[in-house]
Amino acid sequence: xxxxxxxxxxxxxxxxxxxxxxxxxxxxxxxxxxxxxxxxxxxxxxxxxxxxxxxxxxxxxxxxxxxxxxxxxxxxxxxxxxxxxxxxxxxxxxxxxxxxxxxxxxxxxxxxxxxxxxxxxxxxxxxxxxxxxxxxxxxxxxxxxxxxxxxxxxxxxxxxxxxxxxx
Numbered sequence: 001x002x003x004x005x006x007x008x009x010x011x012x013x014x015x016x017x018x019x020x021x022x023x024x025x026x027x028x029x030x031x032x033x034x035x036x037x038x039x040x041x042x043x044x045x046x047x048x049x050x051x052x053x054x055x056x057x058x059x060x061x062x063x064x065x066x067x068x069x070x071x072x073x074x075x076x077x078x079x080x081x082x083x084x085x086x087x088x089x090x091x092x093x094x095x096x097x098x099x100x101x102x103x104x105x106x107x108x109x110x111x112x113x114x115x116x117x118x119x120x121x122x123x124x125x126x127x128x129x130x131x132x133x134x135x136x137x138x139x140x141x142x143x144x145x146x147x148x149x150x151x152x153x154x155x156x157x158x159x160x161x162x163x164x165x166x167x
Contacts (some may be wrong), residue, residue: 002038007046012039021084028120046134054140076149083153092132093167102129110162118155128165138166 003011015038022029035041105111106122115121124145131141136146162167 083150087157
């Protein structure tokens with residue numbers, strides 16, 4: 001129960017046999033209809049925790065007063081925000097039958113080629129894989145990774161496309 005409340009899916013029950021269990025044990029029908037204990041419940045807990053942590057971080061980081069020399073950095077910040085919005089517009093791609101796990105994706109020639117081009121590629125793809133599994137919105141994932149430039153966002157977008165995480 002504690003594991004599920006923390007968003008872990010290791011002990012989550014599958015809903016695959018709910019109708020069968022309901023027919024075999026009618027007294028359990030109402031309890032089985034509740035979302036608690038399912039993988040979806042745990043994923044929702046994780047998604048809410050991720051969003052609340054991101055919001056708390058954003059709220060505690062109050063913007064400093066604007067100085068004239070910060071105008072360029074504000075322009076860059078707006079451009080970066082726009083790049084993130086554009087990169088995340090399409091959202092996550094659905095799972096494909098030919099990319100069932102991250103290790104398989106990391107062995108693809110296109111991904112290996114990107115390793116020299118994209119810093120911390122494996123870490124980013126692992127994070128993205130988990131975020132997609134947990135239902136974290138793509139735009140929130142990009143922001144949580146704190147890209148430093150528009151070109152970095154473009155590189156990450158290319159990496160996510162090559163890893164079949166986005167289209």
